[in-house]
Amino acid sequence: MTHFNLRTILLVDAEMSGISALVFLFGAGSLSPILGASADHIRIVGGLLALFALLVAWVAARVPPPALGAWTVIALNVTWVADSLLLWTSGWVPLTSTGSAFVLVQAVIVAAVAFLECVALRRQPRFGLSKA
DSSP states (O other): OOOOOHHHHHHHHHHHHHHHHHHHHHHHHHHHHHHSSOHHHHHHHHHHHHHHHHHHHHHHHSSSOOHHHHHHHHHHHHHHHHHHHHHHHHOSSOOOHHHHHHHHHHHHHHHHHHHHHHHHHHTSTTTSOOOO
16 A cells, blocks of 8 residues: 655645646636636635645645644645535535536545545654554
8 A cells, every 4th residue: 555645745735726726816717607606706716725725835845744734734625625515505606517516526636635634644643643
């Protein structure tokens, strides 16, 4: 079984979030009719993702990544998943079928990344939770 180290997973998270932020910030007008969300809402999400990507990159740049920073990233990813599911089920945003699928797929991807981050952090006892 392959073991990924925490820093690598955090860097991938930062890169994926940063790329998504750029797509949302600069492609909001094109994405709006495809997803069903307004261009302004998509830009706001892009801005939040840009800030998140910077945070994750900062945590990943520390050697070793600080446990509190890694747990914060994990908590924010879990919050993103919960908010995505709430967005999908609430009807607050009139998502298209493509928009609904997009929200669900990215929620699954973010959940997987959070899981990998959690496993990697827990495998490093001095960085994660101690097993007493």
